[in-house]
Amino acid sequence: MLTRRTKGDIWFDLINYLFLGGFTLMILYPLYFVVIASISSPDRIFSGDVWFWPRGITFDGYRRIFHEPTIWIGYRNSILYAAISAFISTALVIAAAYPLSRKDFYGRGGFMFFFLVTLFFNGGIIPTYLMMKDIHLIDSMWAVILPSAVDAFLIIIAKTFFQELPEELREAAAIDGCRNLRYLFSIVLPVSKPIIAVLVLFAVVRQWNGFFDALIYLSDGDKYPLQLVLRNILIQSQPSGNLVNDVDTLLAKQRVTELIKFGVIIVAALPLLVLYPFLQRYFVKGVMVGSVKG
Amino acid sequence: MMVAKKREAIPAAGRGRLKRVRANYELYLLISFPVVYFLIFKYWPMYGVQIAFKDFSASQGIWGSPWVGFDHFKRFFDAYNFWQIIRNTVYLSGLNLAIAFPIPIFVALMLNQLRQQRLKRFIQTTIYAPYFISTIVLVGMLYVFLSPSSGLVNQVIKLFGGEPILFAGESAWFRPMYIFSSVWQETGFSSIVYLAALAGIDPHLHEAAVVDGASKWKRILHIDLPGIAPTIVVLFILAVGNLMNIGFEKAFLLQKDLNVDVSEIIPTYVYKIGIQRAQYSFSAAIGLFNAAINLVLLYIVNRSAKKISGNGLF
Numbered sequence: 001m002l003t004r005r006t007k008g009d010i011w012f013d014l015i016n017y018l019f020l021g022g023f024t025l026m027i028l029y030p031l032y033f034v035v036i037a038s039i040s041s042p043d044r045i046f047s048g049d050v051w052f053w054p055r056g057i058t059f060d061g062y063r064r065i066f067h068e069p070t071i072w073i074g075y076r077n078s079i080l081y082a083a084i085s086a087f088i089s090t091a092l093v094i095a096a097a098y099p100l101s102r103k104d105f106y107g108r109g110g111f112m113f114f115f116l117v118t119l120f121f122n123g124g125i126i127p128t129y130l131m132m133k134d135i136h137l138i139d140s141m142w143a144v145i146l147p148s149a150v151d152a153f154l155i156i157i158a159k160t161f162f163q164e165l166p167e168e169l170r171e172a173a174a175i176d177g178c179r180n181l182r183y184l185f186s187i188v189l190p191v192s193k194p195i196i197a198v199l200v201l202f203a204v205v206r207q208w209n210g211f212f213d214a215l216i217y218l219s220d221g222d223k224y225p226l227q228l229v230l231r232n233i234l235i236q237s238q239p240s241g242n243l244v245n246d247v248d249t250l251l252a253k254q255r256v257t258e259l260i261k262f263g264v265i266i267v268a269a270l271p272l273l274v275l276y277p278f279l280q281r282y283f284v285k286g287v288m289v290g291s292v293k294g
Numbered sequence: 295m296m297v298a299k300k301r302e303a304i305p306a307a308g309r310g311r312l313k314r315v316r317a318n319y320e321l322y323l324l325i326s327f328p329v330v331y332f333l334i335f336k337y338w339p340m341y342g343v344q345i346a347f348k349d350f351s352a353s354q355g356i357w358g359s360p361w362v363g364f365d366h367f368k369r370f371f372d373a374y375n376f377w378q379i380i381r382n383t384v385y386l387s388g389l390n391l392a393i394a395f396p397i398p399i400f401v402a403l404m405l406n407q408l409r410q411q412r413l414k415r416f417i418q419t420t421i422y423a424p425y426f427i428s429t430i431v432l433v434g435m436l437y438v439f440l441s442p443s444s445g446l447v448n449q450v451i452k453l454f455g456g457e458p459i460l461f462a463g464e465s466a467w468f469r470p471m472y473i474f475s476s477v478w479q480e481t482g483f484s485s486i487v488y489l490a491a492l493a494g495i496d497p498h499l500h501e502a503a504v505v506d507g508a509s510k511w512k513r514i515l516h517i518d519l520p521g522i523a524p525t526i527v528v529l530f531i532l533a534v535g536n537l538m539n540i541g542f543e544k545a546f547l548l549q550k551d552l553n554v555d556v557s558e559i560i561p562t563y564v565y566k567i568g569i570q571r572a573q574y575s576f577s578a579a580i581g582l583f584n585a586a587i588n589l590v591l592l593y594i595v596n597r598s599a600k601k602i603s604g605n606g607l608f
Binding site for chain 1: 311314315317318320321322324325327328329331332334335336337338339340341342343345350356401404405407408417419420421422423424426427428429430431433434435437438439441443444446449452453478481482486507509510511542543547561564565568569574577578581582584585589592
């Protein structure tokens with residue numbers, strides 16, 4: 001391409017670098033600060049010493065977090081819920097999307113309408129709550145997994161993907177006597193890894209980060225997902241006794257609590273951080289397909 | 295949208311139809327699972343919406359409870375805090391839209407001008423990341439950074455000789471906290487769609503404009519912006535259609551007794567009345583009222599967008 005930079009363009013580039021640089025820094029710095037603060041001495045944080053490097057390095061915060069049973073229980077629950085959600089959500093979405101992607105599926109318009117209606121109309125919080133009560137799921141792990149397991153929006157994304165598979169593939173398989181279900185399992189699914197990844201990641205992220213269902217349906221602390229445990233520590237500043245009970249003065253307690261907050265932010269974000277390369281790749285894809293069709 | 299698919303030629307008699315269904319019986323078996331799921335978890339609550347017009351009591355059930363017409367709606371309209379809640383909801387949502395909607399467009403336009411692909415990728419990787427932080431952690435971070443005793447922001451204020459501000463406890467700071475954190479968390483991710491739209495613009499247009507001596511800024515204004523206008527319109531419709539659909543989570547977490555006069559919005563109120571005080575019918579009515587406004591809004595915006603630009607959703 002021709003590069004004919006006008007004087008205005010040089011100014012433009014300069015301002016652009018400044019803007020994007022500033023914006024990126026605004027995103028990055030708080031994340032970075034949480035990391036360095038989580039290993040800094042709480043006294044140094046309080047006196048405003050911690051800016052660019054950790055000061056008075058201590059792993060006391062993490063030590064306390066790792067010895068706290070509620071966090072471990074929350075962690076275990078969240079992993080369990082995320083795994084089951086990923087399985088159920090993906091299975092149900094594919095079970096809806098695959099038939100809908102088939103042109104020879106009689107009644108697909110009607111089925112599609114049946115699913116899509118739920119994007120515009122829903123019962124709302126209270127009627128959903130009463131339904132959950134009626135089927136006796138309240139205070140069980142299914143209350144956190146099932147109500148939001150499937151979204152019609154995901155069905156659209158998956159259906160779009162399946163529609164793009166070549167029709168000849170199925171015709172060839174049909175001639176070889178491969179029936180619908182076997183075709184789906186042995187031919188379609190193996191080539192559908194990208195869309196399965198999108199569905200699994202959507203479910204995992206939603207389950208890992210969500211707390212609404214747990215908040216309204218769960219009362220048994222042993223079933224709390226990590227996010228609700230975090231809420232007590234981060235938002236309500238009420239770390240359970242074990243976290244700070246060896247600290248004497250109120251002031252010191254407050255400081256240790258702050259240190260723990262930085263630590264749990266890292267601990268909570270860690271799984272998604274590990275998944276981040278995949279998230280970036282597949283979420284971007286999902287958003288794009290969704291935006292074209294949605 | 296997707297529903298209006300071209301009808302395929304249906305074989306003359308019902309027998310042909312039956313044959314087609316039978317040939318694909320496995321597919322019907324497959325789709326029956328999500329259908330049952332949707333019937334229970336999506337349609338059952340829709341059926342339950344009628345309690346908004348009834349006096350629900352657990353012993354009589356949804357069907358058996360007596361009708362009371364619009365009583366619950368009237369009670370809500372007459373409530374002393376009705377206008378306050380509506381105003382808070384519209385204000386928070388509208389302000390959020392006005393500020394958080396244009397920024398991703400601007401960021402995408404600017405990113406699109408970067409030549410260095412590695413730098414571009416680094417920036418994208420960084421600014422998408424906050425999207426995956428949970429609301430609880432996000433609000434926790436806000437509190438940590440804004441803490442009057444140890445928070446970074448107040449450290450800076452003190453450094454310049456100011457008085458520390460109790461952000462979390464002042465009504466005036468609720469909306470800024472809410473909106474700033476939205477911008478911080480969502481801008482990067484929202485820019486993806488616009489970047490995709492920008493990638494779809496014909497590069498010949500830019501080449502021709504360069505030959506004609508158009509500056510970068512001119513090209514953004516006359517090529518890029520018109521090129522992504524349809525995308526902007528669609529997303530704007532969705533955003534306005536969701537104006538009254540503002541999320542429960544963040545407002546709920548940022549809410550304190552001290553700022554409840556601005557932080558009480560419809561979803562938090564429904565939660566309080568319905569889940570905490572178990573006034574099911576009353577809160578279902580408030581929820582339904584909210585949903586109805588939302589649908590009307592979506593319809594109006596879609597209509598006017600179609601009229602103005604020819605781009606609509608439906």
